[in-house]
Amino acid sequence: MPPESIWRWIGRLFAWLVPAYAAWVLLWPALAAVQAQAAMIAANAWFPGLVSGWERSGDAIDFVTRLRAVGGGRSGDLLFTVNPRVYSYGLPFFAALSLATDVRRWKGLAGGLVVLLGVAVWGTAFAFLQQVFIAHGAIAARDFLPTPLERNLIALAYQAGTILLPAATPPVAWAVVHRDFLDRWTHA
Amino acid sequence: MRDGSARPARASQWAEFTSAVVTIGRPQVCPTFSQPDGSFLDNVRRFLAIFLALSLVLFAAELTPPAQRWVVEPWTEAVARVSAAAVTSFDEGAVASGRQLLDRYTGRGVSIEAGCNGLEAMILLAAAIIAFPAPWARRLGGIALGGLAVQALNGVRIVSLFYLARWNFAAFEWAHLYLWQPLIMVDVLVVWLVWLRWARPSHAA
Numbered sequence: 591m592p593p594e595s596i597w598r599w600i601g602r603l604f605a606w607l608v609p610a611y612a613a614w615v616l617l618w619p620a621l622a623a624v625q626a627q628a629a630m631i632a633a634n635a636w637f638p639g640l641v642s643g644w645e646r647s648g649d650a651i652d653f654v655t656r657l658r659a660v661g662g663g664r665s666g667d668l669l670f671t672v673n674p675r676v677y678s679y680g681l682p683f684f685a686a687l688s689l690a691t692d693v694r695r696w697k698g699l700a701g702g703l704v705v706l707l708g709v710a711v712w713g714t715a716f717a718f719l720q721q722v723f724i725a726h727g728a729i730a731a732r733d734f735l736p737t738p739l740e741r742n743l744i745a746l747a748y749q750a751g752t753i754l755l756p757a758a759t760p761p762v763a764w765a766v767v768h769r770d771f772l773d774r775w776t777h778a
Numbered sequence: 779m780r781d782g783s784a785r786p787a788r789a790s791q792w793a794e795f796t797s798a799v800v801t802i803g804r805p806q807v808c809p810t811f812s813q814p815d816g817s818f819l820d821n822v823r824r825f826l827a828i829f830l831a832l833s834l835v836l837f838a839a840e841l842t843p844p845a846q847r848w849v850v851e852p853w854t855e856a857v858a859r860v861s862a863a864a865v866t867s868f869d870e871g872a873v874a875s876g877r878q879l880l881d882r883y884t885g886r887g888v889s890i891e892a893g894c895n896g897l898e899a900m901i902l903l904a905a906a907i908i909a910f911p912a913p914w915a916r917r918l919g920g921i922a923l924g925g926l927a928v929q930a931l932n933g934v935r936i937v938s939l940f941y942l943a944r945w946n947f948a949a950f951e952w953a954h955l956y957l958w959q960p961l962i963m964v965d966v967l968v969v970w971l972v973w974l975r976w977a978r979p980s981h982a983a
Binding site: 607673682746757 | 822826829830833834837838841898899902956957959962963964966967971972974975
């Protein structure tokens, strides 16, 4: 693309955002399943036995834990609900950025999407862990007691995974994949 | 490929650019970018390393209680006040209450919280500008003007979300959670690309 034409690039970007978002919406169920499964594996790797499974709850994911809730003569496993889409909108954003810059860079596009899927898993996993150990830490403390450092790490990773990474990773991945565009841009 | 030899023209162009930056008298600005024999890929890697480190440091600093108390909360209050003033200046049906912007008749509206104040976007823009080798005056100018552009679009975002919330909550949720974040980042990216052109040697010299 001609590096001097930022308006054409912006126009192409918005043109690609529409189909990219449409594809993302269509792929929500599959993406959510990948995010939930990977987040469950990550959570169990850190806190073995914490999660027994996950279920769909509309567009959200319920993580089923082995934490027990007892009250009124009844008991049950605690569920924690996470909206996985909040952490995966970077996928269509990166796809639109990449396709608007150079549609031939499909390997870079695929690699970037894999990285952004990792970001989505990060966000999902730490949103769940934040609910368990920060928002409901007293309940979890009966069975799992993270150290203060672990609690701070969970809080920081949750903040980064919610606010910073989903928004910042797509442009960073774009800059890596399309660094030759940046090179042309700075020298045009 | 690792040493950038596959891109000799680009490497030399980048080296020429970085050398030109140095000649205007600020070699201490970013010495890692000032090596004329550095490859383009190496320079991109350095840029990304500085950008990521700065972003993480500034983001972590933003989360500390003193920064929250002295920067984030007052900033968020100011953003809320400006947005409320903008809307109530032309819409008699809108009313501001603290950080909330509400419909006078239905009570529906939005509450502007930390995370909706554009600070994270400004942190990323500042980190990207500082990480690129350019004179400090250009960097500071880029951060100031770019910050204004980010805050202007963030104001549009808040006003649009207020009207979406009045009209349809599902549309508000969609725009709030999935649409406006990328659009703010597009703003940051475009501002940074425009700044790159402005800060290049032919303009900076």
